[in-house]
Amino acid sequence: MFPYTNDPLHNTSVKLIECRNLETAYVKSLHRPILNGIDCQINPGEFVVLLGLNGAGKSTFLKSLVGLVPLVKGEIIVDGIKITPHTQSQVRRHIGMLFQGGGLIRQLTAVENVLCGRLGARNSGQTLFGFPKRDRLLALELLEQLGLKDQAYQKTGQLSGGQQQRVAIARALIQSPQILLADEPITGLDVVASQQVMQTLADLNTQHGLTIITVLHDLGIAAEYAHRAIILDAGRISYDGNCDNLQTQFSQALSLETSPTSTK
Numbered sequence: 001m002f003p004y005t006n007d008p009l010h011n012t013s014v015k016l017i018e019c020r021n022l023e024t025a026y027v028k029s030l031h032r033p034i035l036n037g038i039d040c041q042i043n044p045g046e047f048v049v050l051l052g053l054n055g056a057g058k059s060t061f062l063k064s065l066v067g068l069v070p071l072v073k074g075e076i077i078v079d080g081i082k083i084t085p086h087t088q089s090q091v092r093r094h095i096g097m098l099f100q101g102g103g104l105i106r107q108l109t110a111v112e113n114v115l116c117g118r119l120g121a122r123n124s125g126q127t128l129f130g131f132p133k134r135d136r137l138l139a140l141e142l143l144e145q146l147g148l149k150d151q152a153y154q155k156t157g158q159l160s161g162g163q164q165q166r167v168a169i170a171r172a173l174i175q176s177p178q179i180l181l182a183d184e185p186i187t188g189l190d191v192v193a194s195q196q197v198m199q200t201l202a203d204l205n206t207q208h209g210l211t212i213i214t215v216l217h218d219l220g221i222a223a224e225y226a227h228r229a230i231i232l233d234a235g236r237i238s239y240d241g242n243c244d245n246l247q248t249q250f251s252q253a254l255s256l257e258t259s260p261t262s263t264k
C-alpha cells in the first residue's frame with residue numbers, strides 16, 4: 001500500500017489549494033509580473049494540467065505553491081494553512097515535488113535516491129546514523145509498486161529516462177504527500193516511457209486520491225490523463241475547465257490561428 005492516506009472521496013467542497021490574486025514583482029524585460037493576478041482553487045483528488053506557451057509562467061506558478069516564489073500581492077492557502085515564511089516547511093510536508101530533470105544523484109542507487117526524499121524529515125545527527133529500517137522498507141515498497149523492484153539497487157545513472165522519472169516519483173512520494181507537483185515530467189522521454197510515467201501518475205490519482213498538478217506541453221497526453229486544464233497566458237489564467245476539445249480550447253485561449261498538438 002502507498003504510504004499516504006488521502007481519501008479520493010474526501011469532501012470536495014473543501015479546497016485543498018486556494019490561490020487568491022497572486023502577483024509577483026514587475027519584471028522589466030517582460031514588461032509585466034511573471035504571475036499577474038492568478039485566482040484558482042484546487043479540490044482534493046483533482047488531476048490538473050497546466051498548459052501555456054514557453055514563458056507563460058507555468059513553472060513559476062508551480063513553484064509558488066510551495067512558497068518558492070516571492071509574491072507582491074495575493075495569498076496561497078494549502079489545506080487551510082496560509083503560506084508564510086513561518087508555515088512554509090509545514091506546508092511542504094503536504095506536497096511532493098517532481099521538477100524538471102528529476103534531480104536524481106546518478107552515482108546513488110534507486111533506493112538511496114528515494115531515501116533522499118526523507119532527508120528533510122531528519123536532523124543532521126539522525127542522518128549520520130543512516131536511515132531507519134522502516135524508511136528503507138518503505139523506499140523498496142514504493143519502488144516495487146512503481147515497477148522498479150529489480151532496479152532498486154542499480155545506480156540511477158544506469159537506468160532509462162522513464163525508470164529514472166519513476167524513481168523521482170517514488171522519492172517525491174516517500175514523504176506521504178497529499179499533493180504532487182510535477183513540472184514537465186515526460187520531457188525527453190519516448191512515447192512508451194511517457195505513457196508509463198503518465199499512467200503511474202493517473203494510478204496514483206485514481207487509486208490513491210493523490211492530487212496532481214502537472215505542467216505538460218503535449219495537448220493529446222494532457223487530454224488523455226488530466227481532468228482539468230488551466231491554460232496560462234502571460235501570467236494570467238486564460239482558460240480553466242475540462243479537457244474536452246483541448247486543442248481548440250488552447251487555440252482560443254491564446255488567440256492562435258491554428259490548433260497545435262504540442263505547445264513547444
Ligand SMILES: Nc1ncnc2c1ncn2[C@@H]1O[C@H](COP(=O)(O)OP(=O)(O)OP(=O)(O)O)[C@@H](O)[C@H]1O
Pocket residue numbers: 027030034052053054055056057058059060061
Ligand atoms: N527569477 C526570474 N527573474 C526574472 N525573470 C524570470 C525569473 N524566473 C523566470 N523568469 C521569466 O519569467 C517567465 C516565465 O517563466 P516560467 O519558467 O515560469 O515559464 P514557463 O511557462 O514554465 O515556460 P516553459 O514552458 O518554457 O518552461 C519567462 O519569461 C522567464 O524567463
